[in-house]
Amino acid sequence: KYLKVQPDEVRLMNKHFTPGRGGKKIRFIVRHHLAGVGTTKDVWNWWQTRQASAHYVVEPSTRVGQLVWDRDTAWASNDANQESLAIEHTNSAGAAQDWPIADNVIIAGARWAAALCLFYGLGRPEFGKNIRDHREFGATSCPKHLARGGKYHQQWMDEARAFYDVLVAAK
Secondary structure (H helix, E strand, C coil): CCCCCCCCEEECCCCCCCCCCCCCCCEEEEEEEEECCCCHHHHHHHHHCCCCCCCCCCCCCCEEEEECCCCCCEECCCCHHHHHHEEEECCCCCCHCCCCCCCCCHHHHHHHHHHHHHHHCCCCEEECEEEEEEEEHCCCCCCCHHHCCCCCCHHHHHHHHHHHHHHHHHC
């Protein structure tokens, strides 16, 4: 599934995204945390009444769900939407616990990003180049602990780079 970037589930949004990319190419992946605990189905339902979307969500089970086709523009990262793919990482608890993310979700999200970097020829994951944080593109704390300097950032980046190397060797 990684070399062909085929998610575990496809549940496409029927609104709150823009068809196409306005002539722009995918240049980077944007990391998000969900600010909630949910599956692909949950997120799809939540976003029916919220003007937001992302290309992918990593569920608590580590399944990867696709909500917007890569060829289309998700409403996730403000001015970066047309040039990015957005990956939401589900939290394992809420605000009262400071939005933790389980290790297996961190690993699954990093691996999915690595696969996307390889598939789209973006190169080995490198923060600030082909891996970016949502907060770079608007007034938000998202992706919270995944963000550069956050407690999950280095683990995520290390996994993304290591898995990218595994995929390159397998290809």
